[in-house]
Amino acid sequence: MSIEEIVKNERAYFKTGATRSYAFRMKQLNLLEEAIKKNEKKLMDALHKDLNKSPYESYITEIGIVLEEIKYHKKHLRSWMKAKCVSHKLSHFPAVGYRIHEPFGVVLIASPWNYPVNLTFEALIGAISAGNCAVIKPSAYSAETSHAIKDLITETFAPEYISVIEGGRAENQELFNQKFDYIFFTGSVNVGKTVMEAASKHLTPITLELGGKSPVIIDKTADLRIAAKRLVFGKTINAGQTCIAPDYLLIHESLRDEFVEEYKKALAKAFPKNKYDDLPTIINEKHFNRLSNLLTQGNLVVGGATDPERRFIEPALLIDVNPDDEIMTEEIFGPILPVMTYKSLDECIDFITNRPRPLAFYVFTRDKRVVKKLFDSCSFGGGCVNDVIMHITSSTMPFGGVGNSGMGSYHGKKSFETFTHTRSVLVNNFAFEAPLRYRPYTKSKMKIMKKYFGNE
Numbered sequence: 443m444s445i446e447e448i449v450k451n452e453r454a455y456f457k458t459g460a461t462r463s464y465a466f467r468m469k470q471l472n473l474l475e476e477a478i479k480k481n482e483k484k485l486m487d488a489l490h491k492d493l494n495k496s497p498y499e500s501y502i503t504e505i506g507i508v509l510e511e512i513k514y515h516k517k518h519l520r521s522w523m524k525a526k527c528v529s530h531k532l533s534h535f536p537a538v539g540y541r542i543h544e545p546f547g548v549v550l551i552a553s554p555w556n557y558p559v560n561l562t563f564e565a566l567i568g569a570i571s572a573g574n575c576a577v578i579k580p581s582a583y584s585a586e587t588s589h590a591i592k593d594l595i596t597e598t599f600a601p602e603y604i605s606v607i608e609g610g611r612a613e614n615q616e617l618f619n620q621k622f623d624y625i626f627f628t629g630s631v632n633v634g635k636t637v638m639e640a641a642s643k644h645l646t647p648i649t650l651e652l653g654g655k656s657p658v659i660i661d662k663t664a665d666l667r668i669a670a671k672r673l674v675f676g677k678t679i680n681a682g683q684t685c686i687a688p689d690y691l692l693i694h695e696s697l698r699d700e701f702v703e704e705y706k707k708a709l710a711k712a713f714p715k716n717k718y719d720d721l722p723t724i725i726n727e728k729h730f731n732r733l734s735n736l737l738t739q740g741n742l743v744v745g746g747a748t749d750p751e752r753r754f755i756e757p758a759l760l761i762d763v764n765p766d767d768e769i770m771t772e773e774i775f776g777p778i779l780p781v782m783t784y785k786s787l788d789e790c791i792d793f794i795t796n797r798p799r800p801l802a803f804y805v806f807t808r809d810k811r812v813v814k815k816l817f818d819s820c821s822f823g824g825g826c827v828n829d830v831i832m833h834i835t836s837s838t839m840p841f842g843g844v845g846n847s848g849m850g851s852y853h854g855k856k857s858f859e860t861f862t863h864t865r866s867v868l869v870n871n872f873a874f875e876a877p878l879r880y881r882p883y884t885k886s887k888m889k890i891m892k893k894y895f896g897n898e
Contacts, residue, residue, distance in 0.1 A: 568857025649850030
């Protein structure tokens with residue numbers, strides 16, 4: 443069946459109204475939950491083949507998060523679907539107003555290769571809860587996981603309700619030529635621009651979850667041991683192939699050398715005897731070669747060993763990098779952390795605000811005034827104080843970018859809202875008429891209206 447026919451069939455199914463009821467949506471969430479649990483090992487095996495992810499990492503960063511999100515949606519879906527009464531002006535009396543969420547229709551979910559299970563199903567959960575039909579396009583780079591996702595979806599849902607399209611650029615192009623009611627894209631900035639351009643042809647609303655260079659700032663008051671430990675976590679989870687991974691570090695000049703030593707200790711503790719067997723590998727040769735080239739910039743003071751045969755890069759720390767170096771101008775997306783020093787906090791603010799707005803922002807400090815100054819000065823998608831990455835793990839906090847790092851957000855209730863249009867409806871009756879709104883418009887009416895609006 444062609445992509446055009448798949449979209450057409452889903453649109454016809456959506457028009458039947460079958461996806462709109464609470465009972466239907468809950469049933470589909472339950473089916474998805476059961477299917478993920480049933481296929482847990484299959485998904486883990488696929489993630490290991492694509493990225494060398496260990497079962498533990500696969501569970502805590504992909505499968506476990508998805509199951510928790512389903513649970514959250516099931517708990518709150520009924521209340522989200524209810525019409526919400528709103529207050530309004532006295533001039534509307536005796537009418538009542540309410541807001542209700544309407545599903546968009548047929549949505550496209552284009553997911554990336556770095557967290558293929560997480561970033562596919564997190565979006566799908568929102569689409570299901572919102573009452574839509576969905577076409578899923580997983581990444582061709584993570585081929586094994588894409589196959590596993592397609593098998594799971596095909597075995598669980600009717601094709602006129604949810605379908606998976608595999609393939610590469612040709613399939614992507616054909617999909618983006620279709621008219622969808624909503625597009626949810628996660629990926630690079632460059633591809634995001636292409637998706638947005640394609641969506642504009644049909645005036646299709648869109649969410650873009652992109653990336654960028656997410657900074658870390660460490661000031662004099664920070665606990666360097668804990669900061670290093672958490673940064674090692676952030677740069678080695680999925681081998682740094684995370685859109686919100688700490689991308690570069692700005693540290694007070696008096697702390698740099700001490701931090702380097704703490705980073706070494708934290709790495710040694712995370713990977714005893716330099717055994718990196720369960721560290722994820724780089725997704726493909728192209729990205730491996732790009733990252734290997736970045737290792738030649740600045741001075742390598744920690745790690746940096748490579749193994750082209752299995753696309754392995756040892757977690758690395760670089761110092762003395764130049765702001766104009768390639769490693770400081772493009773998103774790294776690997777286990778390499780460049781370090782720059784500063785003398786005053788204003789230097790950090792100037793450096794960050796003169797670059798595209800990042801998806802994430804991290805600061806390690808005990809000084810609340812530092813946090814306030816940075817947050818008041820710098821724009822970013824989301825972030826952490828004295829931690830990294832963990833802000834995206836909660837269903838109660840929406841996740842999304844700003845500027846070059848994306849538009850729109852999701853997780854929890856925000857996912858439901860993202861995949862719906864909020865309709866505002868006023869319901870009047872025939873019992874009462876307010877003559878002031880009707881012609882003829884007289885001076886006496888004008889006087890009353892000015893008083894009503896507080897202008898007299």
